[in-house]
Amino acid sequence: MKRVVAQGTFDILHPGHVHYLREARSMGDELHVIVARSGNVTHKSGPVIPDQQRVEMVSALEPVDEARLGHPDDIFVPIEEIEPELIVLGHDQHHEDSVIEDELNARGIDCKVTRATKHEAAYDGGIMSSRQIADRIIDRRS
Ligand SMILES: Cc1cc2nc3c(=O)[nH]c(=O)nc-3n(C[C@H](O)[C@H](O)[C@H](O)COP(=O)(O)O)c2cc1C
Numbered sequence: 001m002k003r004v005v006a007q008g009t010f011d012i013l014h015p016g017h018v019h020y021l022r023e024a025r026s027m028g029d030e031l032h033v034i035v036a037r038s039g040n041v042t043h044k045s046g047p048v049i050p051d052q053q054r055v056e057m058v059s060a061l062e063p064v065d066e067a068r069l070g071h072p073d074d075i076f077v078p079i080e081e082i083e084p085e086l087i088v089l090g091h092d093q094h095h096e097d098s099v100i101e102d103e104l105n106a107r108g109i110d111c112k113v114t115r116a117t118k119h120e121a122a123y124d125g126g127i128m129s130s131r132q133i134a135d136r137i138i139d140r141r142s
């Protein structure tokens, strides 16, 4: 069984998320998803959907075998628990591949890191970003 890990905020779901999770799942036999705690989403506006609700929605997606809320302080704790062979970073995730690889090595975790591809909308008007969906809601409701 090759376990693969994907991760992210997954605030307002869209086809870009489905693409990423399908691609990550295709790289192994079992897909585990770590959902970022809102307190750890500091590089952009925090999610509007509560932590447990984002986990519930990600768990319901077809490529996902298991989704869990991330650790509050140490992002490598769930990795140590899951013991994946591969971590699949999203195409635009701000984490540096080499920094994660170095920390995995430092902790003696035998796990590779790769990056997924970007998904473009397959039709006119598709919105492939939670932030853009939120912006449109604000725009249309104000
Ligand atoms: C390998 C890895 C493990 C992560 N584990 C956690 C975690 O345990 N807890 C958490 O809150 N976020 C975790 N994250 C999420 C990030 O710290 C960051 O919040 C996440 O990339 C969300 O931003 P994004 O949706 O823009 O990618 C992890 C990210 C990576 C790459």
Ligand SMILES: Nc1ncnc2c1ncn2[C@@H]1O[C@H](COP(=O)(O)OP(=O)(O)OP(=O)(O)O)[C@@H](O)[C@H]1O
Binding pocket: 007, 008, 009, 010, 011, 015, 016, 017, 019, 020, 044, 089, 090, 091, 092, 093, 116, 117, 118, 119, 120, 128, 129, 130, 131, 132
């Ligand atoms: N269009 C897309 N194509 C491929 N992967 C995507 C796409 N959008 C998001 N992802 C991936 O899904 C994971 C979770 O993404 P995230 O929750 O940051 O969504 P987002 O829509 O990019 O958010 P925001 O618009 O708020 O920045 C990340 O690994 C990200 O790279």
